[in-house]
Amino acid sequence: MNKFAKQLLPFCSLIFIFLLFAVLEPDSFLTKENLLRNVLNRSSVNMIMAAGMTFVIITAGIDLSVGTMMGMCGMVGAWAMLSFSGATWEQISTASNVDLSGGAIFGGILVSIFVGALVGALNGTLITRLKLAPFIVTLGAMSIFKGISLLMNDGKPMPVSSFSVLDTGEILNIPVSVILMVVVLLAAGFVLKYTRFGRYTYAIGSSVETAFHAGVNVNRVLVCVYSLTGALVGLAAMITTSRASSAQPTAGLALELDIIAAVIIGGCSPSGGRGSIVGTIIGTLLIGFLRNGLTLCGISTNWQLVAVGLIIILAVAADQLATRREA
Amino acid sequence: MPVPTYSLRMEHISKSFGPVQALKDVTFAARPGTVHALCGENGAGKSTLMKVLSGVHMADAGRIHLHEEPQAFTKPSEAIEAGISMLYQELDLAEHMKVYENVFLGREIMSAIPFRIDAPAMIRQTRELCEQYGFRLDPEAPISSLTPGECQLVELLKALMRNARVIVMDEPTSSLSEGEARTLFGIVRELRERGLTIIYISHRMEEVMDLADDISVLRDGEVVCSDRRENMNVDDVVRHMVGRELKDYYPARDVEVGDVCLEVNGLSSEEGVEEVSFEVRKGEVVGMAGLVGAGRSELARALFGVVRPSAGSIRFGGRELNIKHPSDAIRQGMALLTEDRKRTGLCAGLPCGWNITLPNYERIGMKTLLKLAKERELCEQLGSKVKVKWEGPDAPANSLSGGNQQKLLVARWLMADAEFIIFDEPTRGIDVGAKKEVYTIINELAFQGKAQLIISSELPELFGICDRILVMRRGRIVGNFVTAETSPEKVMHAAAVEDNGL
Numbered sequence: 001m002n003k004f005a006k007q008l009l010p011f012c013s014l015i016f017i018f019l020l021f022a023v024l025e026p027d028s029f030l031t032k033e034n035l036l037r038n039v040l041n042r043s044s045v046n047m048i049m050a051a052g053m054t055f056v057i058i059t060a061g062i063d064l065s066v067g068t069m070m071g072m073c074g075m076v077g078a079w080a081m082l083s084f085s086g087a088t089w090e091q092i093s094t095a096s097n098v099d100l101s102g103g104a105i106f107g108g109i110l111v112s113i114f115v116g117a118l119v120g121a122l123n124g125t126l127i128t129r130l131k132l133a134p135f136i137v138t139l140g141a142m143s144i145f146k147g148i149s150l151l152m153n154d155g156k157p158m159p160v161s162s163f164s165v166l167d168t169g170e171i172l173n174i175p176v177s178v179i180l181m182v183v184v185l186l187a188a189g190f191v192l193k194y195t196r197f198g199r200y201t202y203a204i205g206s207s208v209e210t211a212f213h214a215g216v217n218v219n220r221v222l223v224c225v226y227s228l229t230g231a232l233v234g235l236a237a238m239i240t241t242s243r244a245s246s247a248q249p250t251a252g253l254a255l256e257l258d259i260i261a262a263v264i265i266g267g268c269s270p271s272g273g274r275g276s277i278v279g280t281i282i283g284t285l286l287i288g289f290l291r292n293g294l295t296l297c298g299i300s301t302n303w304q305l306v307a308v309g310l311i312i313i314l315a316v317a318a319d320q321l322a323t324r325r326e327a
Numbered sequence: 328m329p330v331p332t333y334s335l336r337m338e339h340i341s342k343s344f345g346p347v348q349a350l351k352d353v354t355f356a357a358r359p360g361t362v363h364a365l366c367g368e369n370g371a372g373k374s375t376l377m378k379v380l381s382g383v384h385m386a387d388a389g390r391i392h393l394h395e396e397p398q399a400f401t402k403p404s405e406a407i408e409a410g411i412s413m414l415y416q417e418l419d420l421a422e423h424m425k426v427y428e429n430v431f432l433g434r435e436i437m438s439a440i441p442f443r444i445d446a447p448a449m450i451r452q453t454r455e456l457c458e459q460y461g462f463r464l465d466p467e468a469p470i471s472s473l474t475p476g477e478c479q480l481v482e483l484l485k486a487l488m489r490n491a492r493v494i495v496m497d498e499p500t501s502s503l504s505e506g507e508a509r510t511l512f513g514i515v516r517e518l519r520e521r522g523l524t525i526i527y528i529s530h531r532m533e534e535v536m537d538l539a540d541d542i543s544v545l546r547d548g549e550v551v552c553s554d555r556r557e558n559m560n561v562d563d564v565v566r567h568m569v570g571r572e573l574k575d576y577y578p579a580r581d582v583e584v585g586d587v588c589l590e591v592n593g594l595s596s597e598e599g600v601e602e603v604s605f606e607v608r609k610g611e612v613v614g615m616a617g618l619v620g621a622g623r624s625e626l627a628r629a630l631f632g633v634v635r636p637s638a639g640s641i642r643f644g645g646r647e648l649n650i651k652h653p654s655d656a657i658r659q660g661m662a663l664l665t666e667d668r669k670r671t672g673l674c675a676g677l678p679c680g681w682n683i684t685l686p687n688y689e690r691i692g693m694k695t696l697l698k699l700a701k702e703r704e705l706c707e708q709l710g711s712k713v714k715v716k717w718e719g720p721d722a723p724a725n726s727l728s729g730g731n732q733q734k735l736l737v738a739r740w741l742m743a744d745a746e747f748i749i750f751d752e753p754t755r756g757i758d759v760g761a762k763k764e765v766y767t768i769i770n771e772l773a774f775q776g777k778a779q780l781i782i783s784s785e786l787p788e789l790f791g792i793c794d795r796i797l798v799m800r801r802g803r804i805v806g807n808f809v810t811a812e813t814s815p816e817k818v819m820h821a822a823a824v825e826d827n828g829l
Contacts, residue, residue, distance in 0.1 A: 194697050196688045203685055206674035213633065213663065213671045214686035214739075215654035273676045 009318055010266055010282045013311075017286060021293030028296045036178075043288040044181035047281065048236045049255070050262045051188040052229030054280045057263050058192075059225055060205040060272025061127070061134035065141035066233050066259055069119060070252030071149040073237035077112030078158040078247035081105055093153060100162045108163075112241075113234035119145070120230020124223035142256070149249035159246040166242035177239045184232060189277035201225060205272025261308060262287050265315040286311070333395070334359035334524040335380075335493050340389035342375055349375040351548045353389070357493070357541070362515060362525045364539035364556075368568055368758035372548040373528055377495050380526075381413045382406035393493070412486030413495045420470045420478055427453040427466040430484045456484055460517060475619060476507030483514065494518065495526045500534060501756050504618035504784050505819055512538055530758060532561045533787055544568055568759055576763065577791030580770040584794065585609035587642075588778035589630075589747050594639030596629040598622070601802040602639065607747065607778040612769060614793030614810070615782040617822050622802035623782045624666050627749045631663040632656045644746060657686050662745035664736050666752045666782070672736050673724045679735055680706040680720030687742045709738040714764055730761030737768055748772065751782045766792050786815045798822050 021029045028034060049066055056063045082092050084104035091098055100108075119141070126137045152158075169176040192198040200221045203211040212218050241247045266283030268275030287308060294304045333356045342350040350372050357363040367373045378384040380391065382400030391398045393409055400406045420429050427449045436452075438445035453466035462480045470478065479499060486494050496515075500508040515525055515538060529535055535542065536556070543553040544567040552559075552567040565576070590606045599622050607613050615623050629636045632650035641648045643659060650656050656663070665671040674682055683706045688694060691705060706720040715734040717727055724735060733753065740748060750769070754762040769792055772779060783789050789796050790810055798806030798821040806821035 194699070196693060196695055196697065199681060199685070199688070199697070202677055202681070203674050206677050207670070209671045210674050211685070213631075213653055213665055215652070215657040216685070217652065217654060273674065 010279060010286065010315065013265075013315070014282050014286045014289070017289050017293065021289065021296065025293065025296045029293060034292070034296075039285070039288045039292050041175050041178055042292075043284055044175075044177040045236045045239050046255075046258060046262060046288070047181045047284050048184045048232050048239075049229075049259045050266075050280045050284050051184050051277060052232040053259050053263045054188065054266075054268060054275055054277060055192070055201055055225045056134070056229050057260070057268040057270060058201050058205045058272060058275045059222060060208075060270070061222070061225070062138065062260065062270070063120075063123065063134065063226065063229055064138040064256050064260075065119075065123065065145055066229065067252040067254055067256035068142050068145035068149065069116060069230065069233045070237045070240065070255060071247075071249055072119075072145040072152075073112045073116045073234040074241040074247040074251050075149050075152045075158060075249055076115045077108045077234070077238055078160045078163075078241055079152065080111035081108030081160055081163060082158065084108065092158060093156075097159060097161055100160060105163050105165065108160075109166075109235075109238045112238050113231050116230035116232070116234025116237070117227045118230065120233070121223050121227035123230070124226030127226070128219035128222050146250075146253070152249065155249055157244075157246040157248045160241060161245045163242050163245065166239045167245075180235065180239070184235070185277055185281060192277060197221065197224070202273055205269075205274075207273075258287060258308070261312045264312060267319065269319075283315075333357060334393070335526075336390075336392040336395075337376070337380065338390050338392070340376065340379055340386045340391075342379060342384060342386050349548050350379070350386070353545070353548070353550050355543055355550060355553070357524045357526060359492075359524055360519055360522045361540035362519055362527050362538050363541045363543065364527045364529065364535040365543055365545065366529075366535060366564055366568055367545035368760055371545040371568070373545055374497070375548075376545065377413065377497065377526070377528070380406065380493075380495065381411055407489055407491075410490060410492035411495070412489060412491035412493070413497070414479070414482045414486065414499060415497050420481060422471050423469065425467050425469050426464055426473075426481055426484075429470060429481055430456075430466075430488050432485075434489075452488070453484065456487055460487070460514065462514070474507065475502040476504070476510065479503065479507075479511060480514070483518075491523070493524045493526065495528070497528045498530065498756060499527075500529065500531065502619070504621070505786060505822070506618050508534070530756070530762075531785060532564060535564065536561055565759060576759075577788075578763070578767050578770055580612075580773055580792075582610045582770075582773045584611045585776055588644065590642040591630070592640045592642070594626070594629055594641065595637050596625060596634050597637055598625040598628065598634055599802040600626050600629050600636075603799075603802075603804050604639075605797055605804055605807070607780055609746075609776045609778055610773050611795065612773050612779045612781060612793045614789035614796040615780060615799060616784075616786060616789055616796055616806075616818050617799035619784065621799040621822065623799050624751055625802070626799065627663055627665075627751055627780070627782060630656070630749065631661060633663075653686075657743060657745075658689070660744075660746040662740040662743050662748045664740055664748070664750045664753060666755070668729070668732055668736065673732060675725040676723055678721050679710070679715075679717055679724050679727070682724050682735055683709060683720070683739045683742055686739065690743060705742065706738075709742055710735075712741065713738045713768060730757035733757050733765065734761065737765060741768070745777070747778045747780070749780045749782070752784065753781065754783070754785070754788060786818060789818075790815060 053063060053066065079092065081100050081104045082098055084107045085098055085100045087098040123137055123141055126132055127134050166177055171179055200211065200216050203216060204218055204221060208218055240251050262283035263280050264270060265286055266279030268279065290307060291304050294307060336356045338354050340350050340353045353376060355376065365373050375384065379386045382403045382405050385401065398409055421432065430453050431449045435444045436448045450466045457464050464477060464480055499511060503511060518525060527538060539556045542556055542559055542564060544551050544564060546568060586609055587606050588609045592604050594603045595601055603626055617623050628634050630641065632653045632655050635651060648659060669675065680703060684691065684702055703720055710717060713734040715731050715738065717731060724732060727735065753765050769779060781789065781793060793810050796808045796810055796818055797804050798818055800822055806818065808818060
C-alpha cells in the first residue's frame with residue numbers, strides 16, 4: 001500500500017462522519033456559520049498545536065505537556081500585556097480592568113510564543129542531554145506547568161477584556177485565527193516536505209542510530225522540534241486567551257489528549273518515521289466534526305469523550321491491520 | 328539395524344506467494360550422517376524451502392518424508408516435535424536469561440513441589456550435554472555475557488535437547504570470527520559423526536567446499552544441481568548459482584598507490600582501542616582482519632567520531648583532525664559503511680532516495696531547502712551506477728533485499744564523494760552477484776584515488792581485494808602484511824595466537 005492509500009482511510013472516515021451529521025442534522029450542521037465558525041474556527045487552536053505535535057511524534061517522541069503549557073503561556077502572555085500597559089501588580093492580582101494598548105497586546109503575544117519555545121527547548125534539552133524518555137520528561141513538565149499557572153495569580157484568571165483581535169478580528173471577512181492556522185499548517189507542511197530539517201525529523205524517528213551515524217546532529221534537531229512545538233503552543237494560548245477575554249490557569253487542561261489523538265488518527269506512527277501535516281489536518285477535523293456533530297445531536301460531552309476514545313483505537317487498529325497485511 | 332538411505336526427502340515441493348512462484352517442483356533429499364550444503368543467491372528460494380520444512384509455510388504441492396515417514400507440518404512446533412530444528416541467521420535467545428534457562432525455555436523440568444522449576448536438574452542436563460559434545464559453556468552464564476559464537480552453541484544445545492535429527496543452519500558463521508567459525512565446523516563434523524543430518528546454508532564458498540558431503544544448488548526456485556561434494560568444485564557451484572561463468576570472483580585492479588591520506592597515531596578509545604597507529608594511502612585498499620571483538624569496529628567508530636578517542640591523533644589530508652561527531656568526519660571527507668545495516672545503516676521505513684541523501688544535503692547544495700526533482704535525479708543516477716534493483720527512489724528501503732540494501736548504502740557514500748571510506752563487513756549476508764558488484768565499486772574507488780579500509784571476517788575476501796592487511800587483536804594492531812607476500816595462515820596466526828578459541 002502506498003502513501004496515498006495510507007491517507008485514504010482517515011480521509012474516508014472524515015467524509016463518512018461529515019455525511020453522517022449532514023444527514024442527521026442537515027439544518028444546524030450544514031450551515032456556513034456552523035462549519036466556519038464552530039468547527040473550523042474552534043479547530044484552529046487544536047490545529048496549530050497538532051502541527052507541532054506532528055513533528056514530535058514523527059521523531060518517535062511525545063509531548064504530554066502541551067495542554068498545561070498552553071495554560072501557562074496564556075497566563076504569562078496576559079501578565080505581559082497587562083505589565084506592558086502599565087498595570088501594577090495590585091491591579092493584576094485584583095483582576096481590575098486595564099485598557100491594553102496595541103503594542104502591549106503584540107508584545108504579550110510575542111512573550112507567550114517565546115515562553116512556549118523556551119520551555120519546549122527545555123523539554124528537548126532534558127530529553128537529549130539526560131537521555132530521558134520523552135514520556136517521562138513531558139509528564140513531569142505537565143505537572144510543573146500546571147503548578148506555575150495556578151501559582152501565578154493564586155489560581156485566579158487574568159482578565160484582558162480588550163484583547164479581542166484573535167477572537168473576533170477578521171481580515172477580508174476571514175477570522176484572524178483561521179488565517180494564523182492556515183499559515184502555520186502551510187509552513188509546517190513545507191518544512192516537513194521541503195527542508196533538510198524535515199528530513200532529519202523523519203530520519204530520527206525511523207532510526208536514531210542511523211541518523212547519528214549519517215552525521216545528523218540528533219540532539220540539536222530534537223531540541224528544535226520540541227521548541228517549535230512550544231512556540232506553536234504559545235501562539236495557540238493567545239487565541240484561547242483572546243476568546244475567553246482572560247487567561248485561565250486551567251486552560252488547555254487535558255487538551256494534549258485531543259492533540260495527540262488527532263495526530264495519531266491522521267496516520268502518524270507512535271513508533272516514529274511516519275506522518276504528515278495533511279494527515280494531521282484530517283485527524284483534527286475528524287475530531288472537530290465529531291464533537292460538533294454530537295453536540296448538535298444533543299449528546300453530552302461525556303459521551304463525546306467515549307466516542308473520541310473509540311475512534312483513536314479504531315484508527316490505530318485499522319492502520320496496523322493494513323500495515324500487517326502489506327508485510 | 329537398517330539405516331534408511333535418506334533421513335529427509337522433500338519431493339515435488341511447489342510454493343507460490345501471490346503471483347510469484349518461489350519454489351517450482353523442488354526435490355531435495357539428505358542422507359543421515361552428512362552435511363548437505365544448500366547454495367543459491369538471495370531470493371533463489373533457500374529460505375522458502377527451509378520454511379516449508381520447518382512448518383512456517385505450507386507447500387502448495389509436494390510431500391515431506393522424515394526417516395521415510397510422511398509428514399504434514401502445519402505449524403513450526405510440529406516440525407520441532409518431529410526432530411527438525413532451525414538455527415536462523417539472527418539468533419533468538421532471551422538476552423537476560425541464563426544458558427540453561429534458554430535451553431529449556433518453554434519445556435522446563437518441574438520439581439516435586441508444584442509450580443517450581445527444577446533448576447539443578449536443568450543445569451545438570453545442560454552440563455552433561457555440553458560435555459558430551461565438547462562445548463565449552465557455563466550453563467549458568469547469562470546470554471548477554473556470551474560471544475556470538477557461544478550464542479550459536481546455545482542454539483545448538485536447544486536443538487539437541489529436543490532430540491533434533493535434522494538441523495538447518497542458515498548462515499551460521501555470518502557473525503562469527505574465523506576462530507569461532509573453525510570451532511563451529513568441528514562441532515558440525517561431530518554432529519555428523521553421530522548420525523545427524525545438517526543442512527548448511529552459506530554464501531561462503533570456502534566453508535561449503537570444506538564441510539559439505541553433498542551440495543544442492545537452487546536458482547530461481549528450482550534445484551539446478553544436486554551432487555556429492557567430490558564431484559564438484561567452487562567454480563561449478565558458483566556457475567550453477569549465478570547461471571553464468573564468474574571468470575574471476577575478485578576483479579583485478581591495477582592502481583598506483585599515492586600519498587598518505589590518513590595517518591593515525593596512538594589512537595585509543597574507551598571502547599577498548601589501544602594505541603593504534605597506521606596509515607592508508609590514496610588509492611590503497613587496506614584490509615583489517617581479526618576475530619570478533621578484536622576492536623575493529625570500535626576503531627572505525629573512533630575514527631568516524633561515533634565515540635571520542637581518549638588519546639592519539641588523526642591526520643587526514645595533511646591536517647590534524649579533531650572529530651567530535653560523525654558530522655565532522657563527513658564534512659572532512661570520511662565515510663563509514665557500518666556493520667549493522669538495519670540498526671545503524673538504514674532508515675528502513677523511509678524511501679530509498681532519502682536514505683541515499685541523508686548525510687549529503689550539504690554536498691549536493693541543499694543545505695536548508697531541498698530540490699526534490701534534482702534529488703530524485705541524483706538518486707536515480709547513483710542507483711543505476713551501483714545496479715540496485717528497486718522500484719525507484721520512492722520505494723521504502725525495507726522493500727529491498729539485503730544485497731540491494733547494501734548497494735543503497737554504497738550509493739549513499741558514493742554521493743558523499745569521500746576521500747577515505749571505511750567498509751565494515753561490506754558483504755555480510757549478501758549474495759555472490761551483489762558481492763562482486765561491491766568489489767567492483769571498491770576497485771573503482773581505488774582507481775579514483777580514494778583511500779579505503781575494509782573490515783572483514785572473511786579472509787579470502789581480504790586477500791582478494793586488499794593491497795595490505797592489518798590484523799587487530801585485543802584492541803591493538805598486531806600485524807601489517809602486504810597481501811602479495813603473506814598467506815591466510817600467517818594472518819590467522821597473528822589474529823588468533825594466544826586466543827584459545829571458544
